[in-house]
Amino acid sequence: MNAIEIKNISKSYGEIKALDNVSFEVKKGELFGLIGPDGAGKTTLFRLLTTLINPDAGSATVDGLDMIKDYRAIRTRVGYMPGRFSLYPDLSVEENLQFFAAIFGATVQQSYHLIEPIYKQIEPFKTRRAGKLSGGMKQKLALSCALIHCPSVLFLDEPTTGVDAVSRSEFWDMLSELKKQGITILVSTPYMDEASRCDRIALINEAKILGIDTPENMVKAFDLPLYGVKAKNMFALLEVARKQPGVLNCYPFGEMHHLVADVSFNAEDMKKALAKVEGFCVEPAVPTIEDMFIKLMKQ
């Protein structure tokens, strides 16, 4: 059985289409990533699936339950960590945890095995008010609270936004641990480099799903020749490279620019043509999720 099934869901706010005919499934026990920029519709999808709002069209089930008919039952089974910090700043760490447990009719002891690896890191500060915690500690407390009733499906809306690269990677380690406990996780992120931490991903932009697959297959589907180009003056190189024959696109990509070519492109010809450009070099490059995202956005 699928943990989440979304069928042709659409949602608008006035003139603005937040979700346009979105369909996909998340399998039980899957760590599924929803990857896209701000304004893509990620938060709307989370609010729909956690039964906080209703769709204009389409239907969805969570844990086999209908999002409209069975909304009360869904709420007892899902854990939700919204993008914005939503705990009680005036309650202490411990009080927040106990409060959320009480609401769900659970006890901290019941779920302690689940939250222990995360909660242990903030336990030394359990008497501190939640509002006085640092960003990283707030995030760990929010995740602990979302797990307090041992949910079968966990919804995490941009848990790593604004978090540095090292803390982000630690957060994903925590998610991998939770996955081992059998929890289905739907997590959204604007960071493309986090895609590889998911079992499957959906790329989302401007209310539409651009593609769904495993991160490996997503990258394999990039079917155009891709090169990395470099020169002393990287900014000037962009303009020059874009004018070369067979070049479809050229954009900054860290240390090198990525150059998307068509079949007529010949790297040797480009080397000859740009022999005068100081430090010029061109070599085949391996596509990433971000290259795929750019390609799909352009289509």
Add this chain to the structure above:
Amino acid sequence: MSEIVISVRELTKKFGRFTAVDNISFDVKKGEIFGFLGANGAGKTTAMRMLCGLSFPTSGTGSVAGFDVMKQAEEIKSHIGYMSQRFSLYNDLTIWENMMLFAGIYGMSKKESEERALWLLDRLQFMSEKDTVVGSLPLGCKQKLSFVIATIHRPEVIFLDEPTGGVDPITRRQFWELIYEEAASGTTIFVTTHYMDEAEYCSRVSIMVDGKIEALDTPQALKKQFGAASMDEVFRTLARSAKRGD
């Protein structure tokens, strides 16, 4: 010898017994894109606030655009541009009205403001949207607009605090092309980011750990120094050595 636009010596900021910024020293040259990196809680924001004239150092010295961070905070504010990670234009005003408002705040004359605004609109190819209410623009456009408005008074230095967070990959790159272009025209760029590929676009990068600057060089030299394949690896190596949490 290139002109130095930001110069900082032994700059320190303490909050009670906590040393947020611990004795940092560095120079930034005119036209440089200076990447200011660090883990959450390393002290980046506190350091940046001192450089922008928003907070006084506990000790040390610094000058920004030729003004003293201790004594001339107001002069600094009028000679720098600042783009915060939170969108801070007025959503209910049109693009043009936002531009006129910010130009006015910086004391530009009407004629000067209008000429500058037209030039910037042309550069962004936003001329036809000039009377569009900013709130209705797509996020990517808003970011680019925030950037050019931060340059409206031709500041010598622009501080960008995580300017590309949550932006789609195409807009993110267009944004960096704007930064490149601005730097090439002689403006100094001081930028923070959590995207490590963006660290590669900087002329030089500093990495803060526990309030101190632990590394500062060109991306190429840093990668060599740490035997790393990417800036991501350099950052991870340094950030892992942090003792204090965020």
